Every structure is written in C-alpha cells, then in structure tokens.
Amino acid sequence: MRPAYDTLRAMLTTINFVAGVLFCCLFWLLAGDAVTEMLRPRPVMEQKAYRPGTGGGGEPEEKVTNGIHDATGLIFAEGFEAVRGNCTACHSAKLITQNRATAAGWTEIIRWMQATQNLHDLGENEEIIVKYLATNYAPEDVGRRAGLDVESIEWYLLELE
Ligand code: HEC
Structure with missing residues (x-):
C-alpha cells in the first residue's frame, strides 16, 4: 500500500501547488489593480507659483x-x-x-x-x-x-x- 500512498501524497502536493498558483492568479486578477494602485508612488502636490505665462504641472x-x-x-x-x-x-x-x-x-x-x-x-x-x-x-x-x-x-x- 505504501507506493499508492506515496503517489496519493505526490498528487495531493501537486494539487495543492496548482491550487496555490490558481489562487494567486485569481487574487491578482481580482485585486491586482488595487495592489498596483497601493504601491504606486503618489505624486507630491507642490505649491505652484502664480506667475503669468508659466502655468503649472506642464500638462x-x-x-x-x-x-x-x-x-x-x-x-x-x-x-x-x-x-x-x-x-x-x-x-x-x-x-x-x-x-x-x-x-x-x-x-x-x-x-x-x-x-x-x-x-x-x-x-x-x-x-x-x-x-x-x-x-x-x-x-x-x-x-x-x-x-x-x-x-x-x-x-x-x-x-x-
Ligand atoms: C451644484 C451645482 C453648481 C455648482 C457646484 C456651482 N454652481 Fe454656479 N450655478 C449653478 C446653476 C444651476 C446656475 C444657473 C445656471 C443658468 O442659469 O444657466 C448657476 C449660476 C451661476 C452664476 C450666474 C448667476 C447669475 O446671476 O446669472 C454664477 C456667477 C455662478 N453660478 C458662479 C458659481 C461659483 C463662483 C461657484 C463656486 C463657488 C459655482 N457657481 C458653483 C449651479 C452650480
């Protein structure tokens, strides 16, 4: 029975691994944007000088x-x-x-x-x-x-x- 048990264990490990990878993919699909957004560096609001003709931000x-x-x-x-x-x-x-x-x-x-x-x-x-x-x-x-x-x-x- 031992080999069968080993095979079962190997299968379970594989399934576990695949499930883990799938979970990660699913998580990334669902929450990836939120995570990216969270990690994105925030632009620092700078005080713009009000000088004619210069504008601010360059956009x-x-x-x-x-x-x-x-x-x-x-x-x-x-x-x-x-x-x-x-x-x-x-x-x-x-x-x-x-x-x-x-x-x-x-x-x-x-x-x-x-x-x-x-x-x-x-x-x-x-x-x-x-x-x-x-x-x-x-x-x-x-x-x-x-x-x-x-x-x-x-x-x-x-x-x-
Ligand atoms: C919630 C919507 C809204 C916001 C926000 C808003 N308004 Fe208005 N405002 C209106 C509407 C509706 C009218 C009437 C437009 C029309 O008559 O076509 C109006 C009209 C005006 C008028 C013309 C008034 C007149 O006697 O003809 C001025 C000036 C004005 N708004 C300035 C401002 C200023 C300054 C702000 C910011 C503090 C502002 N509005 C924000 C809705 C808004």
Missing part, C-alpha cells in the same frame, strides 16, 4: 497663457484651485468670468446657488473662493478698458437729410 489642461488658465478661462491667481475644484462641476467657468461682483455680491450668488441649485457647503474654501472672485472679478474690472481719449477724437456733425 495641457494646466496651461496658462498671459495669466489666464487655458482650459477654464479663469484668471490664474491665488485661490484658483479652490474655484476650479468647487465651481466648475455644474457649469462652465464662463458663468464666473462673465460676472463681476463685490465680495458681498459673490457671497450672495453662492447663497443663491446653495438655496436653489444644490451647491454644496463650501466650508473653509468659501473664504478663499470669495476672496479670489472679489479680487479678480471685481465690479471695477468693467472699466479696465482704456478710457476714450477725447482730445484725439475728430468730431464731426452728423448731417441729417
């Missing part, structure tokens, strides 16, 4: 031209990340860049969206966001276009008839 969606963030059209200044992170999910940033308001006005717009449009509580980001908006999209900006040079205008009489 296309991070490109900044003349102080304007290309992808969103938002002014690339302090607080930009908070605004992009909280204000561009529901609508285009155009709604922001087309508007001008004081800090109080922007807070009012935010309250309105919170009351009627399901905007989430901005927490401590609200201060950063309102400061960014009031600084970069202030009412005075409307008059940024150079004033008319009245002296240089050649006036003429409009002849009717």
Whole structure:
C-alpha cells in the first residue's frame, strides 16, 4: 500500500501547488489593480507659483497663457484651485468670468446657488473662493478698458437729410 500512498501524497502536493498558483492568479486578477494602485508612488502636490505665462504641472489642461488658465478661462491667481475644484462641476467657468461682483455680491450668488441649485457647503474654501472672485472679478474690472481719449477724437456733425 505504501507506493499508492506515496503517489496519493505526490498528487495531493501537486494539487495543492496548482491550487496555490490558481489562487494567486485569481487574487491578482481580482485585486491586482488595487495592489498596483497601493504601491504606486503618489505624486507630491507642490505649491505652484502664480506667475503669468508659466502655468503649472506642464500638462495641457494646466496651461496658462498671459495669466489666464487655458482650459477654464479663469484668471490664474491665488485661490484658483479652490474655484476650479468647487465651481466648475455644474457649469462652465464662463458663468464666473462673465460676472463681476463685490465680495458681498459673490457671497450672495453662492447663497443663491446653495438655496436653489444644490451647491454644496463650501466650508473653509468659501473664504478663499470669495476672496479670489472679489479680487479678480471685481465690479471695477468693467472699466479696465482704456478710457476714450477725447482730445484725439475728430468730431464731426452728423448731417441729417
Ligand atoms: C451644484 C451645482 C453648481 C455648482 C457646484 C456651482 N454652481 Fe454656479 N450655478 C449653478 C446653476 C444651476 C446656475 C444657473 C445656471 C443658468 O442659469 O444657466 C448657476 C449660476 C451661476 C452664476 C450666474 C448667476 C447669475 O446671476 O446669472 C454664477 C456667477 C455662478 N453660478 C458662479 C458659481 C461659483 C463662483 C461657484 C463656486 C463657488 C459655482 N457657481 C458653483 C449651479 C452650480
């Protein structure tokens, strides 16, 4: 009976081995991505300097031209990340860049969206966001276009008839 027992044992060992390999394969199939993700080195978030024309990160969606963030059209200044992170999910940033308001006005717009449009509580980001908006999209900006040079205008009489 001894040889048969040895054979059985050898078979069991083989089956054990194969089962082990299969288990490993199955585990890798099911959890491989999670493990790879866990082991992947995390990119370190670095503080980006807000300098016109430099952009950050070097990726296309991070490109900044003349102080304007290309992808969103938002002014690339302090607080930009908070605004992009909280204000561009529901609508285009155009709604922001087309508007001008004081800090109080922007807070009012935010309250309105919170009351009627399901905007989430901005927490401590609200201060950063309102400061960014009031600084970069202030009412005075409307008059940024150079004033008319009245002296240089050649006036003429409009002849009717
Ligand atoms: C939960 C979705 C949501 C988020 C997030 C959101 N908004 Fe809005 N917002 C809206 C909706 C909806 C409108 C109305 C759009 C329309 O009228 O077409 C709107 C309109 C606006 C308007 C135009 C208001 C007007 O009077 O015409 C501005 C400006 C604005 N949002 C700025 C912001 C800012 C700044 C943030 C970030 C703090 C933000 N939004 C985040 C949903 C959102």
